[in-house]
Amino acid sequence: MEDDFEKLEKALVKIEPSEAEEETSNNYETLYKNWGKIEYQEERRKKLLKIQKSNRSNKIDRFRGILNFNSVEDKEIFMDKKVSYTPNIYVAGFHKTCKTYSNILMLSEWMIEKPTDFSENWYVVPCPKGMRLLAVADFGTTKFYTKLGKFKFECLTGLPGGNPYNYNNGKNCCILDCIYNENTNTVYLLDIISWNKRLITDGETEFRQYWMEIQLENFPETKTINEKNKILIKILPMIPCTNHFLSHLLSTYPQFENNSPPLDGLMFYHKNACYISGETPLVGWLYPYMVPEVLGKDIDVHPKYMDQMPDGYVNQADFIQNLKKNYKN
Known part of the structure; x- marks a missing residue:
């Protein structure tokens, strides 16, 4: 079991972009992409799912722990936008207590091949252009942090x-991936990390989505701008x-x-994926114009999405290699 867990830890390799890179990026090319891990995706997915399952009830418990928020908030410490206030939070896949909100988000790899269980065990989420943030609601306000843990607003x-x-x-609080x-002026919710001091990270994708939808129904103020809610909050579908649902999704333009x-x-x-920090092959990413190449030409894609293909585009592999070169430079 110890060997399995060490394999899981080694599989969760993190990429640490600089703060300057994150500040200037307003899309998924540096927020979501795994620039190097493109080989053997299918094999790594199977190993991660197996290790995740075997460790859920024992070894990985040491990373779940208890969600602990500070009992007193110093409202002045955010005046200079420094990340001073943080909860002591353990999440499956974390290696230590987070002193900041850095590298908590679960990030995707490029989907370079169609998974063998694609239609049975995968879901797709249409993602709008925007900034990936961690939303922390507690102490009567909501704070938003970047992937690197930098306080935004x-x-x-x-x-x-x-x-x-x-x-x-202090009984009500939550941490969301958005x-x-x-x-x-909208926050689009991707995932849930905790709700009222209960960690949801060890729940599988289907459960986390269901939990988030059910819980948000009890907070209708999030749907409109009002005295209690200054920003719209929507759950992404x-x-x-399946080819049917993907064709329906991608033949619709505009998406929003x-x-x-x-649409970005x-x-x-993967429906069985738990929420872990860092990049994982259990979460994939594609631009719409890459869908026929990777997932099959039998999926209908609106011409407007195909028109977004960059000039000089050859194929996905060439595109990723060029991004890697630009990223290193």
Whole structure:
């Protein structure tokens, strides 16, 4: 069991982009992509699922721990936008207590091949252009952090603990994985990490999505701009990866009303994946124009999406290699 767990730890290799790179990037090319791990995806997926299952009830427990928020908040420490306030949080896949909110998000690899269990065990999420952020609602406000843990902004939200009206003396709080689009003043929810001090990270994809949808129904203030909620909060749809559903999704243009925000790309989740920090082959990424090449030409893709193919595009492998070169330079 110890050997299996060490294999899992080695598999969860993290990429540490600089703060400057993150600040200037407003898309998924540095926020989501795994630049190097493109070989043997199918084999690594199977190993990770096997190790994840065998460790769920024993060895990996040491990383779950207890979600512990500070009992007192110093409201002044955020005036200079430094990350001083943090909860002591253990999440499956973490290696130590997080002193900042750095490298908590679960990130995707390029999907370079169609998984053998694609139609049975995968879901797709249409992702709008925006910034990937960690939303932390507690102490009567909601704070948003980048992938590297840098504090971006805060505002009142209708999330539990996200405004003074539903703080409930520290009993309400949540941590969510989201995409923020400034133009639409909207937070699009991808995933859930914790809810009211209960970690959801060891739940599989289907459970986490169900939990998030059910819980958000009890907070209708998140759907409108009002005194308690200053930013719209929407859950992104999670759709089965059958040819029928994929064709319906990708033949629809625009994906979001008035193409605001525009569709950036597609995030694919294995339905049995737990939430872990860092890149994982159990979450994949494609631009829409890559779908026929990787997933099959029998999936209908709207011409507008195919028109987004960059000039000089040869194939996905060439595209990734060029990105790797630009990233290193």
